[in-house]
Amino acid sequence: MQTFAEESTSWPMVSRPTYVGGLGFGYKWNMGWMNDTLSYMSKEPIFRKYRHNQMTFSIWYAFTENFVLPLSHDEVVHLKGSLVKKMPGDDWQKMANLRLLLGYMYAHPGKKLLFMGAEMAQWAEWDHDQSLDWHLLQYDPHRQVQDWLREINALYRSRPQLYEKDFDPGGFSWIDCTDADNSVLSFIRRDHDKSSLVMAANFTPVPRHDYILGVPGQGPWKEILNSDDARFGGSHQVNPEIYHAQAITAHGYSHRLSLTLPPLGIIFMEQTS
Numbered sequence: 001m002q003t004f005a006e007e008s009t010s011w012p013m014v015s016r017p018t019y020v021g022g023l024g025f026g027y028k029w030n031m032g033w034m035n036d037t038l039s040y041m042s043k044e045p046i047f048r049k050y051r052h053n054q055m056t057f058s059i060w061y062a063f064t065e066n067f068v069l070p071l072s073h074d075e076v077v078h079l080k081g082s083l084v085k086k087m088p089g090d091d092w093q094k095m096a097n098l099r100l101l102l103g104y105m106y107a108h109p110g111k112k113l114l115f116m117g118a119e120m121a122q123w124a125e126w127d128h129d130q131s132l133d134w135h136l137l138q139y140d141p142h143r144q145v146q147d148w149l150r151e152i153n154a155l156y157r158s159r160p161q162l163y164e165k166d167f168d169p170g171g172f173s174w175i176d177c178t179d180a181d182n183s184v185l186s187f188i189r190r191d192h193d194k195s196s197l198v199m200a201a202n203f204t205p206v207p208r209h210d211y212i213l214g215v216p217g218q219g220p221w222k223e224i225l226n227s228d229d230a231r232f233g234g235s236h237q238v239n240p241e242i243y244h245a246q247a248i249t250a251h252g253y254s255h256r257l258s259l260t261l262p263p264l265g266i267i268f269m270e271q272t273s
Contacts, residue, residue: 002026004068015066030067030110033058038075041101044088045183045204045264052180055203058108059177063169067110076115076126084121084145093205095121095141096234096264099148099227100201103266106152107189107199109166114149121145144233151232155225155268160191175200175214175251184261186213186251198269200261207237208261214251217271219244221257224270228262237262242272 005014005023008031016022036054043051076082087097098121105112117126120142122133136142156162165171175186175198183203188196196216202208215221221243228234237260245255261267 005029006070007031012064026066027068027111028065029070029072029113030058030062030065031070032061033067033108033110034070034072034075037101037104038071038086040203041097042086042088048183048203049180052183055185056177059172059174062109062172063167066167068113069105069108069110070113071105071115071118072113073115073126076117080125082122082125083118085123089205091141092233093264095145096205096228098145099232099234100203100264100266102145102149103152103225103227103268104185104201106156106162107187107201107266107268109172109189111163111166112156119146119149141233144231148227148232151225159197159270161189161195161197164191165189175253182208182211184208184211188216196271198257199266200259200269201266202261202263205263207235207263210258211261212250213257213259213269214249214253215245215255215257215269215271216253217245218247218255219257220272221245221269222272223259223267225268226262226265227267228265234265235263237265239267239269243269 003025005025005028013022014028015025018024040051040054084094084098087094117132120136171190173188186200188198190196223239226238228237230236239259243257245257248256250256
């Protein structure tokens with residue numbers, strides 16, 4: 001059995017055992033991550049570079065508790081709007097932003113909590129007196145968001161880098177957390193065997209071509225998932241090739257890749273044998 005603390009203060013050791021002075025919960029909701037991330041994502045992309053710290057601050061405390069990343073029922077009721085309605089831009093950009101948000105949540109350290117309806121980009125707020133708007137799945141944009149979440153769930157289950165060291169700072173390292181001008185975040189997740197996944201997220205609608213990422217090793221590297229893939233409703237700014245990293249230092253790593261970062265998208269890169 002596990003217990004989860006829906007707790008929004010900075011009270012320490014909520015998810016630590018009672019025998020070391022903690023409160024004994026198994027997990028604690030990361031309300032700071034939720035508030036900062038939704039505040040950032042609700043901004044028009046042109047203004048996001050001024051709020052870049054909202055997306056980097058969570059890593060400063062990510063390993064102080066056993067955190068859950070909650071996109072819960074509280075965020076889609078009481079006139080707050082559904083997740084997709086919080087996103088700026090036209091309908092295409094709203095869907096792209098939602099796919100980006102979901103991909104970023106799965107890439108970020110911490111367990112995942114997603115409330116029903118978000119997986120198909122339901123426009124309406126959740127209403128306990130009626131069913132979800134399942135009829136939306138007859139329309140491609142909604143079905144494609146569901147397809148994206150299905151794929152990201154499958155990736156999560158198949159890649160231990162995304163969950164084995166959620167609460168260990170050794171399982172995460174930044175590639176670049178300072179590129180506010182481009183509103184790009186890039187980082188690495190590792191498993192117990194120190195195998196790496198590289199993630200890069202572009203929070204603007206401008207594709208970034210020939211974008212340099214430092215990586216730990218020459219590769220080869222392969223893009224294994226991209227939220228801008230056409231099958232998810234994206235513009236298909238993908239990286240289809242096998243990439244052999246150049247032996248040129250970048251971001252403190254021995255090798256580098258030159259990639260396309262899709263608009264309002266996140267990519268997952270894996271070192272292959």
